[in-house]
Amino acid sequence: TQLLEQSPQFLSIQEGENLTVYCNSSSVFSSLQWYRQEPGEGPVLLVTVVTGGEVKKLKRLTFQFGDARKDSSLHITAAQPGDTGLYLCAGARGTYKYIFGTGTRLKVLA
């Protein structure tokens, strides 16, 4: 059972465009993380959000945790080819156990 659904699954956009990736669940998470994974490598942690309604910014990336801590979004402004990769959200359940989302594969064309 996949508890975290990400949308869209695939996204191909031109350099300079904006995009939003969504991570949704019917379950409440104590915290939520976003990762980016490139081919042949492990996921790299981008951000952790803990409080409902929290917004964090990392350069051109904006992360938001839903008020009810069931969903999150990642917004990228002026996407660049270097943003290409697999974006994964992961929700913390229980003491320490992360459930990963289905993933969004982003391709930014130059």
Next chain:
Amino acid sequence: KAGVTQTPRYLIKTRGQQVTLSCSPISGHRSVSWYQQTPGQGLQFLFEYFSETQRNKGNFPGRFSGRQFSNSRSEMNVSTLELGDSALYLCASSLWTSGEGYEQYFGPGTRLTVT
């Protein structure tokens, strides 16, 4: 500071065999988790070790096991390999950060192919 290292990076095994994968966490990190990543199922949690004790376990059969040594290095073992065990196995070492929870740092993974 050196990152998480996993060995071997690639492995080809035959059905019915067993395999052992190794993970060396970042110095000072006491928590090590293992994940299986496949195109169909995505990234799935296998288990987590902290100070040589298994603290959490995912929904995988008993053929999947692990252990952690006193130096925090960890190994996972898969016995009686099946074709469906072909996957990228990822290890993550974690550090507890106040206000952020556990920050996971992943290794490059071991690509296991079962033929």
